Amino acid sequence: MSNNLSHLDALENNSIFIIREAYSQFRNVAILWSIGKDSTTLLWLVRKAFFGQIPFPVLHIDTTYKFPEIYDFREKYAKEWGLNLLVTKNEEALAAGMGPDKSKFQCCNDLKTVALKQAIAKYKFNALYLGIRRDEHGIRAKERVFSPRDEDFEWDYKNQPPELWDQYKTKATEEEHLRVHPLLGWREIDIWEYTKRENIPVNDLYYAKDGKRYRSIGCHTCCGPIDSNAGTVDEIITELANTDISERSGRAQDKEDDYMMQKLRSLGYM
Amino acid sequence: MAENRNIIVGLDGVPFGMIKDFTESGVMPNTSKLLNDSVLTPMYSTVPEISSVAWSSIITGANPAEHGIFGFIDLHPNSYKMRFPNFNDLRAATFWENCEGPSVIVNVPSTYPVRSMNGVHVSGFVSIDYEKSVYPESLVSTLKGLEYRLDVDSMLAHKSMDVFLDDLDRTVDARISSIQTFWDQCKWQNFMFVFTGTDRLMHFLWDAYDDKGHKYHRKFLEYFSKIDAAIGRIIDLSENSDSVILLSDHGFEKLDHDVFVSKILAEEGFLHFNPSEESSLQNIGPKTKAFALDPARIYLNRKDKYPCGSVEEKDANEILNQLEELFSSLEIDGRKVIKHIFKKEDVYEGPYFKDAPDLVLIGDTGFNLKATTAGKSRFGKGIFTGKHTYHDAFLAVKSKNRNISFDKQPSVIDAGKLIRSLTK
Known part of the structure; x- marks a missing residue:
């Protein structure tokens, strides 16, 4: 890669290369769009990679507990960008009353993981693009750009192909599907600087209102806002340059607490 | 040969009466041999008599108002919102942070998430994320290779006792394998591990201990025999000069x-x-x-x-x-x-x-x-047949270097102070 490229150009080039490489290997692919800032940035890059016309479906796993602003954003841009949008839900679990009030762990598993499994089984996707980044969580540091999942969806992080010098293993066995992570090397601040440069649409939830804003969005039942006065992309960039609090700290703690509660309940506490 | 090594073995919730019974009746012959060379005493737990508070006192030698852990559950300041105190909330230093030599610490309750220390630390109940339960992190793959589980799944007992007992066995087997591995491969001055399955077994099957005709009576005894075999192996491998402390954090009895x-x-x-x-x-x-x-x-x-x-x-x-x-x-x-x-x-x-x-x-x-x-x-009355007690935990100490005696029944805080003085 040329040293003359800016940091954002280099990230963009690399991501577009990965996106095209994956599509050349796996035709039956889809991009997961959670409608947060990362997957929307990924969608932007995919649009660029294919000159505005994405040749595969855009999959949204709908837990039905997303913020209303997320649904509005989805409808608006699916139409504006001409997306082949597939919305999938775990109808069975929802009909049985699954929700975060039961157990946040169980809810995430049933309404996200199981719903995704159902979609993969239904549409027979053999690769999925996801907008995860290494700096989101310690465990994601171990991720690969082309990351195999077995038939049970398990990620065996001890048994992954190395990706030295950006040489990717883009083959999967029949039982596996590949997760493709074109944004793996991006940082949260890169996403925002790129959003600014490209003028990518941003969900209003990310902007501060009454001293609070969402740094990470998903289900309204499980996301908490942070204290912030950042009302523009520039202010968000300044804020991120000056914080050492992890992006998903609120969400992770929530899940740990929920698991803790389950463990204590099993022994008669609470 | 290292000098002044300390081996601390915890049996979560095992009451004084039970350790006497099992060592006298032949269920735990190796532990019996150890007790022959030890000072054995009943011991008070902390107030309240639960593992998070009691083990925090044992590893720090501190009163709950000094270490700051009063239960598994607490409230956020100026709020009724629950929070779950963990190792980050412990306000007193542990014995392994207060001594110079390396330590191996396995499955001590309320020590999650682990932090850097001199040695090896695998946290105990309630441990959630594997990565945050093992120090150094490079040992995660070793433990996974041994099929080490952070904890037995007690929820299983609410569905099937057989499946729960199978899980209990597999958990303790892997725990023992990890202890042997660390014993063989690590350099240490203090080696502490806790068997917590004892507490789970007594919560769900105290009636199986009491009743010799109970379907799971034999299984109950076999579980303790398995732990006794592990204790025997450790004692065989230990040096004569090693101090050995065997203790519980609270007692147990029938729940009416x-x-x-x-x-x-x-x-x-x-x-x-x-x-x-x-x-x-x-x-x-x-x-x-x-x-x-x-x-x-x-x-x-x-x-x-x-x-x-x-x-x-x-x-x-x-x-x-x-x-x-x-x-x-x-x-x-x-x-x-x-x-x-x-x-x-x-x-x-x-x-x-x-x-x-x-x-x-x-x-x-x-x-x-x-x-x-x-x-x-x-x-x-729910599914549980056993409950914690305050007055009859136990403490056994074997030490060539110290003259150990107790004027009155000690508490787990006293046990913690003793561990601190032996390990510093």
């Missing part, structure tokens, strides 16, 4: 009745919930004078401490007296329900005294106190 402390507080007018909302701590009403956290820690709803606080400092003593009177006279079928009522100032001393409960109740024989607000009546 669950006692729903919050229900009693509500029926007696001390605890009110906002109408039309569920009866949970989050919905405490402004008329509340006192509420409880597990197992039976009672807090006055003080005006300067909680958002709906109603109790003025000048009225605090009178309300505490009323509560003492209420609980000391509580009976079921003519049996006294509460054995001890500890006032804050009776048992707590230290910089976190202000966070301590105002009263802690300890149930009388067979009465298991619970703070859950979900209790439909004052008394009940």
Whole structure:
């Protein structure tokens, strides 16, 4: 890669290369769009990679507990960008009353993981693009750009192909599907600087209102806002340059607490 | 050969009476040999008598008001929102952080998430994320290779006792393999591990211990034999100069009745919930004078401490007296329900005294106190057949270097101080 490229150009080039490489290997692919800032940035890059016309479906796993602003954003841009949008839900679990009030762990598993499994089984996707980044969580540091999942969806992080010098293993066995992570090397601040440069649409939830804003969005039942006065992309960039609090700290703690509660309940506490 | 090595083995919840029984009846022959060379004494637990508080005292030698852990559950400051204190909330240094030599620490409750230390640390109950339970992180793959599990899945016992017992076995087998691996491969001065499956087994199957005709009686004994074999192996491998401490954090006994402390507080007018909302701590009403956290820690709803606080400092003593009177006279079928009522100032001393409960109740024989607000009546009985006790944990110490004796029954805090003095 040329040293003359800016940091954002280099990230963009690399991501577009990965996106095209994956599509050349796996035709039956889809991009997961959670409608947060990362997957929307990924969608932007995919649009660029294919000159505005994405040749595969855009999959949204709908837990039905997303913020209303997320649904509005989805409808608006699916139409504006001409997306082949597939919305999938775990109808069975929802009909049985699954929700975060039961157990946040169980809810995430049933309404996200199981719903995704159902979609993969239904549409027979053999690769999925996801907008995860290494700096989101310690465990994601171990991720690969082309990351195999077995038939049970398990990620065996001890048994992954190395990706030295950006040489990717883009083959999967029949039982596996590949997760493709074109944004793996991006940082949260890169996403925002790129959003600014490209003028990518941003969900209003990310902007501060009454001293609070969402740094990470998903289900309204499980996301908490942070204290912030950042009302523009520039202010968000300044804020991120000056914080050492992890992006998903609120969400992770929530899940740990929920698991803790389950463990204590099993022994008669609470 | 290293000098002044210390081996500390924890048997979570094993009462003095049971260790005597099993070592005398041949269920635990290796432990029996160890006890022949040791000073053995019954021991008091902490107040309250639960693992998070007691093990925190054992590893620090500190009073709960010094280490800051009063239970598995606490409240956020100036709030009724629950939080779960963990190792990051422990305010006193552990013995392994206070000594120069390396330590191996495996499965000590309330030591999650792990932090960097001199040696190896695998945290115990409640450990959640594997990566945050193992120090150094490079050992994660070793442990996974040994099929090490952070904890038995106690939820299984609510569905199938056979499946639970199988899980209990697999968990302890992997735990023993990890201990052997660390023993063989690590350099250490202090080696501490805790068997926590004992507590789970006694919660669900105390009746199988009591009743020789019980379907799981043999299984109950076999589990302890397995632990005894592991203790025997460690003793065989140890040097004569090593100090060995075997101890539990609280005792156990048969559970006759669950006692729903919050229900009693509500029926007696001390605890009110906002109408039309569920009866949970989050919905405490402004008329509340006192509420409880597990197992039976009672807090006055003080005006300067909680958002709906109603109790003025000048009225605090009178309300505490009323509560003492209420609980000391509580009976079921003519049996006294509460054995001890500890006032804050009776048992707590230290910089976190202000966070301590105002009263802690300890149930009388067979009465298991619970703070859950979900209790439909004052008394009940669930799946559990065993309950914790305060008065009969045990401590056994074998030391060539020290003359060990106890003038009076020690507490787990004394055990922690002893460990501290041996390991520093």
